[in-house]
Structure formats: C-alpha cells, structure tokens
Amino acid sequence: MKSPGIDSVFVTGGGGYIGTVLVPMLLDDGYKVRVLDRFFFGEGKLPDHDNLEIIKEDARHIDASHLAGMDAVIDLVAISNDPSGELFKDATMDINFQSRFRTAKLAKEAGAKRYVLPSSCSNYGYLDEKYVADETSALNPLTTYSKANAEAEAAIMPLADENFCPVALRQGTVFGYSPRLRFDLAVNGMTYGAWKTGKLPLMRDGKQWRPMIHIRDTSRAQMMMLGVDADKIRGEIFNTGSDENVYQIGPLGQLVADTVPGDVEVEWYGDVDHRSYRVAFDKISAIGFDTEFTAVDGVNEIIEALEAGDTDRTTETITLEWYAELVKWQKIIKSVERYGGIIEIDDQD
Numbered sequence: 430m431k432s433p434g435i436d437s438v439f440v441t442g443g444g445g446y447i448g449t450v451l452v453p454m455l456l457d458d459g460y461k462v463r464v465l466d467r468f469f470f471g472e473g474k475l476p477d478h479d480n481l482e483i484i485k486e487d488a489r490h491i492d493a494s495h496l497a498g499m500d501a502v503i504d505l506v507a508i509s510n511d512p513s514g515e516l517f518k519d520a521t522m523d524i525n526f527q528s529r530f531r532t533a534k535l536a537k538e539a540g541a542k543r544y545v546l547p548s549s550c551s552n553y554g555y556l557d558e559k560y561v562a563d564e565t566s567a568l569n570p571l572t573t574y575s576k577a578n579a580e581a582e583a584a585i586m587p588l589a590d591e592n593f594c595p596v597a598l599r600q601g602t603v604f605g606y607s608p609r610l611r612f613d614l615a616v617n618g619m620t621y622g623a624w625k626t627g628k629l630p631l632m633r634d635g636k637q638w639r640p641m642i643h644i645r646d647t648s649r650a651q652m653m654m655l656g657v658d659a660d661k662i663r664g665e666i667f668n669t670g671s672d673e674n675v676y677q678i679g680p681l682g683q684l685v686a687d688t689v690p691g692d693v694e695v696e697w698y699g700d701v702d703h704r705s706y707r708v709a710f711d712k713i714s715a716i717g718f719d720t721e722f723t724a725v726d727g728v729n730e731i732i733e734a735l736e737a738g739d740t741d742r743t744t745e746t747i748t749l750e751w752y753a754e755l756v757k758w759q760k761i762i763k764s765v766e767r768y769g770g771i772i773e774i775d776d777q778d
C-alpha cells in the first residue's frame with residue numbers, strides 16, 4: 430500500500446541489483462515510479478508498466494526537470510562495491526557522493542518530501558570483534574566506496590527541515606535473487622561456487638563479522654521510509670538489517686555449504702579481509718522494521734534460479750569485471766569504428 434502523501438518516487442540506479450527488485454515492489458504498491466539509470470548492466474530487467482517511466486541519463490547530469498512532480502527519491506545510484514570504487518576512485522566520489530548530494534538538494538528545491546540514501550554498514554570498516562557498532566559509533570571507512578557513502582551521509586542529512594525528510598540506511602551486504610544478479614556478493618557468490626563446482630569460495634580468514642540482508646528486506650526498509658512518521662526518521666541514520674542476519678564469514682560459508690545439495694569443499698581466497706564489523710539494529714527495530722528472510726532463504730532461491738536456467742555467472746554479474754570490460758571495449762570500438770559502424774558502415778550523413 431502507498432504511504433499517505435507520497436504518490437511518486439524517483440529511483441536512481443533503478444536498473445541495478447536492488448533497483449530491479451525494489452521498482453516492481455513500488456509499482457505493486459501503486460506508486461508512480463520514474464527510474465533514472467545509465468543501464469550499465471542492460472535494459473529490459475524492469476517490467477513494462479503504465480506507472481513506470483524510464484530515463485536513460487547519467488546521475489551527474491540530473492536537473493530540476495527530472496525531479497519535477499516527484500514526492501520522494503530513493504537514490505540507489507552508485508559504483509557499488511569496493512574493488513570497482515578503487516578502480517574508478519574519482520568517478521566513485523563524483524557519483525556516490527557529489528551527485529547524490531546534488532540530487533538531494535535538487536529534490537528539496539523541487540518540493541520532494543522524502544529522500545532515502547541507501548548507504549552501507551561498511552562505513553564502520555574494522556571494529557574489534559567485541560565491539561558492536563550502533564549509529565553513534567565512530568566511522569572507519571577503509572575504501573573509496575565507503576568514504577563516499579560516509580561523506581554523502583554527512584552532507585545530505587543536514588538538509589533536513591520540517592518539509593524535507595532525508596534518511597540514510599546503512600545496509601548490510603545484500604543477498605538473494607534479482608534480475609540483475611550479482612555473484613560478487615558474499616552469499617550469492619558462495620552459493621554459485623558451491624552449486625556449480627562443489628567449491629565454495631571463502632574470503633580469508635573467515636573470522637570477519639558481516640551483517641547481511643535479503644534484497645526484499647532491504648527494499649522493504651527503503652519503502653518503509655516513505656511512510657513512517659517523518660519526526661522519527663528526519664535526518665537520521667539507521668543500520669538496516671537484523672540480529673539474526675549478522676554472521677561471521679567462516680560459519681556463514683558452512684551454512685551455505687550445508688544448504689547446497691551435494692559435497693561442498695571450502696576454497697579460501699584473498700588476503701585476510703580487514704573489513705569486519707558487528708552492528709546493532711535496535712534503532713531500526715524501534716521504528717518497527719524487522720527482516721523476513723535469512724541467508725538460507727537467499728541460498729535456496731539462488732539455487733532455484735540457477736537450476737531453472739534463469740541466471741548464470743556471466744561477466745555482467747561481477748560488477749568490477751563488467752565495468753572493466755565496458756572500458757576495454759570502449760577503447761577497442763573507438764579505435765576501429767568508422768562512419769558510425771564496425772563492419773557495416775553508415776556513410777549516409
């Protein structure tokens with residue numbers, strides 16, 4: 430059901446992993462949705478729907494006209510993981526921080542009432558395992574990606590006033606099925622390896638703590654922010670997840686191995702991961718949010734999609750590999766293209 434006073438939602442990055450799950454949920458609830466995305470991971474992953482408008486544009490070029498008539502914004506757009514953020518440092522700061530800050534300011538000027546910033550628990554970086562972070566804990570962003578999120582939170586939350594209600598959600602690592610699947614996310618990647626080869630990739634040393642959240646739960650949290658009493662969330666930051674989905678990577682790997690049918694062997698990779706954070710969810714729980722799914726549900730639905738042939742681990746499902754591939758092909762195409770074509774040429778003009 431739509432939240433009172435909110436009829437239309439502007440979703441940036443709506444063609445991505447979370448967006449292609451969130452947007453149909455918004456449409457099902459009766460919202461008018463305007464998606465702005467470059468569609469780096471391909472088009473056609475969103476439904477045809479009378480209430481859905483698609484704008485193919487770069488988030489760094491959003492202007493007032495894109496926001497006209499929009500009651501709320503869910504600003505998903507981002508270079509969305511640590512390795513991609515390190516490969517494209519400047520673009521990550523520009524897109525994930527500067528452009529989202531600009532969009533929030535434009536949204537406020539255009540009269541939008543709510544703005545949701547999907548941030549990340551990775552802003553906590555490394556915490557001693559005895560320490561459980563709440564939203565007042567000091568941040569320790571270790572990567573360009575987390576620095577951009579932390580800066581976006583710090584810049585955007587102060588835009589709050591009685592008419593404009595921005596809120597930031599520090600999501601755990603997301604898992605579960607989406608039409609733009611990501612096998613570079615822990616639970617999804619482990620499931621693929623275990624299912625396909627019987628070898629489950631596990632990042633060393635397995636002791637790192639990580640909050641996880643199912644893709645439909647995090648989408649529900651974003652939608653909840655459109656309706657919950659504005660006085661309870663205005664300018665606030667919420668860790669987004671639940672205690673039952675906080676895992677240590679080693680035991681999580683074992684859980685995935687036990688859920689995937691057949692013999693599964695753990696295959697360790699990488700240097701010891703320095704990102705480790707245990708996180709408390711009391712604040713979001715106090716406003717009525719709880720999760721419905723666990724990692725086991727995510728594993729089962731990924732297996733189902735793999736067995737049905739609905740997905741596979743292509744380059745497109747690994748964010749860093751896909752962006753690197755696009756950049757490589759752009760260079761190749763630029764060098765061989767003549768008169769608007771490659772083999773066939775269009776020399777009409």
Ligand SMILES: NC(=O)c1ccc[n+]([C@@H]2O[C@H](COP(=O)([O-])OP(=O)(O)OC[C@H]3O[C@@H](n4cnc5c(N)ncnc54)[C@H](O)[C@@H]3O)[C@@H](O)[C@H]2O)c1
Binds near residue numbers: 467
């Ligand atoms: N997936 C997770 O585990 C997770 C965890 C915490 C936070 N988040 C945050 O949630 C948001 C969505 O993540 P996701 O997993 O769906 O990522 P994603 O990479 O699947 O989606 C990002 C979308 O943004 C688009 N995009 C990127 N740069 C753009 C630009 N300059 N202009 C227009 N479109 C552009 C891409 O085409 C893509 O559709 C991001 O802000 C991410 O940081 C995700």
